Amino acid sequence: MISLFLGLIIVLLIIIAILYFTIPTLFLYKIKVKTVNGGKVEDAIPIVKGQWFFGNCLTLVKLNNEQLFSYFRQRALQFPNSYLLYIFNYPILNVVNPEYAEQVLNSPLTARKSFLYRPIKEFVRSGLLTSYGKKWHTRRKLITPTFHFSILKEFFEVFKEESERLVDVINSRYANLSVSLDDIVPRFTLDTICETAMGVKLTTYEDGDNYRYNVNQLQNILVGRSLNPCFYNKIVYKLFGNKQTCDNYLDKVHHFSSSIINKRRLDFANKNVGNFPNQDLSLVNEKRRNAMLDTLLIAQMHGQNIAHLDICEEVDTFMFEGYETTSIAVTFSLFMLAVHPDVQEKVYEEIISVTNDVTTLTISDYSQFKYLECVIKETMRLYPSVPFISRGLFEDFKLGDIILPKYSMINIHIYDLHRNPKYFPNPEKFDPTRFMPENMQHRHPFVYIPFSAGLRNCIGQKFAMLEMKVFLVNLLRRFQVLPITKLEDVKFKIGLTLTPTVPIRVEFRQR
Numbered sequence: 001m002i003s004l005f006l007g008l009i010i011v012l013l014i015i016i017a018i019l020y021f022t023i024p025t026l027f028l029y030k031i032k033v034k035t036v037n038g039g040k041v042e043d044a045i046p047i048v049k050g051q052w053f054f055g056n057c058l059t060l061v062k063l064n065n066e067q068l069f070s071y072f073r074q075r076a077l078q079f080p081n082s083y084l085l086y087i088f089n090y091p092i093l094n095v096v097n098p099e100y101a102e103q104v105l106n107s108p109l110t111a112r113k114s115f116l117y118r119p120i121k122e123f124v125r126s127g128l129l130t131s132y133g134k135k136w137h138t139r140r141k142l143i144t145p146t147f148h149f150s151i152l153k154e155f156f157e158v159f160k161e162e163s164e165r166l167v168d169v170i171n172s173r174y175a176n177l178s179v180s181l182d183d184i185v186p187r188f189t190l191d192t193i194c195e196t197a198m199g200v201k202l203t204t205y206e207d208g209d210n211y212r213y214n215v216n217q218l219q220n221i222l223v224g225r226s227l228n229p230c231f232y233n234k235i236v237y238k239l240f241g242n243k244q245t246c247d248n249y250l251d252k253v254h255h256f257s258s259s260i261i262n263k264r265r266l267d268f269a270n271k272n273v274g275n276f277p278n279q280d281l282s283l284v285n286e287k288r289r290n291a292m293l294d295t296l297l298i299a300q301m302h303g304q305n306i307a308h309l310d311i312c313e314e315v316d317t318f319m320f321e322g323y324e325t326t327s328i329a330v331t332f333s334l335f336m337l338a339v340h341p342d343v344q345e346k347v348y349e350e351i352i353s354v355t356n357d358v359t360t361l362t363i364s365d366y367s368q369f370k371y372l373e374c375v376i377k378e379t380m381r382l383y384p385s386v387p388f389i390s391r392g393l394f395e396d397f398k399l400g401d402i403i404l405p406k407y408s409m410i411n412i413h414i415y416d417l418h419r420n421p422k423y424f425p426n427p428e429k430f431d432p433t434r435f436m437p438e439n440m441q442h443r444h445p446f447v448y449i450p451f452s453a454g455l456r457n458c459i460g461q462k463f464a465m466l467e468m469k470v471f472l473v474n475l476l477r478r479f480q481v482l483p484i485t486k487l488e489d490v491k492f493k494i495g496l497t498l499t500p501t502v503p504i505r506v507e508f509r510q511r
């Protein structure tokens, strides 16, 4: 009797699983790419050959994350004018040429993110990165002044302090040793974004280490889930994934930012900040620095329609977007300098030509580090922190000779755009002079987009560039960076951010 009952349950589960996968698949068969002139789609855009019914599914599921990363690189070389892939009949347009990138990124029809961002939404909910339409527009307008030069000036002080602190840590603990940049750099960028976004110094906050640990764990879990579409469904994730662990970290991380926001709001109320007639943040408190969240708190006090949860989602978005991206760019900048000692020497000469005492540099002095800026830009060309971005269509979209139907997905492969040999001859070569103004004149504006471009470009790009420059100047003034990891050993696996398969190790030698 028991075995009959168990048998029935198993049969029922199998039927549910079959329905679960076939119903959406049948629906996908209605989503069809067309051409403008009614001709064959394969004559208008290359299609990666797949299998009947399954499309490219069977090929892709066999690959591990490292193989997937190189699969997309090979397809970009094979189809330099972009190409279509199919998951069953579901079309995914892969953009690798700047002309298509420009059309996609400039169109309001493609401003919505695809379902690949769904797991991340658990962390950032519908903050600036993941929201769309009117909500996104209002928030973008509200938050933009946070990155104005006058406020950046205050963040600059944080960059300096955190850089100097890290240089001291390297000096006392890591100098002349082989060290993984992963043990140093992410800590710096997380502490920096925490202080600038929330006004909290993690190094002095008693819960700082816990928060840092929880954010790291959460990022790993969310990225892992993003790469496994089976887990996009909440029930499947709950039954077979690590939902409980994920929820546990989410609770802790959300609780941390929420309580900081509440505390700061109380502080503001006590100081009567809400009565200031405008949003002049410099009036808030002469002694205490501004944080990104202040713009939102002040808007709330001025009666704008922004609730506590809205502020939380934006602050969590800053934490998510401003931490790992910057850390990857700094890590690879240091690595490139290490494996190109001639370039490093030129950067060093530039630093000492500007000053002997970097602690006295002002924010405007940093505009003198032109060559360093080229080094960072060239690093982000070869190693863009965000190797691809993804959009979901909610209306038909005409691109070149094809019409992509509603619900299809567009992936823009920034990593491959940056290796276009027409604009970057010998693309694998690290050459900072590519970014000298005279060498950039005839470059397509969408062939280099490490911060994305168009409507939904990165709001924090000036912040990030300044943060990276301050850190590198402070570090390179004191240390010579030598490579331990070999360049040829650095491979990548697929991820939402650029993920090397080996730790990047260097040695910091005192100058």
Ligand code: HEM
Binding pocket: 113, 128, 129, 130, 140, 317, 318, 321, 322, 323, 325, 326, 329, 384, 385, 386, 389, 390, 450, 451, 452, 455, 456, 457, 458, 459, 460, 461, 463, 464
């Ligand atoms: C080297 C550092 C950084 C890189 C390479 C980078 C790159 C990007 C990219 C590629 C996007 C577009 C994402 C997409 O369309 O899916 C983006 C969006 C965004 N970034 Fe950054 N980012 C960096 C640093 C920062 C920092 C420091 C902040 C905040 C303090 C920030 C905040 C944001 C936000 C809020 C968005 C969403 C903008 C919108 O949709 O309106 N980013 N970033």
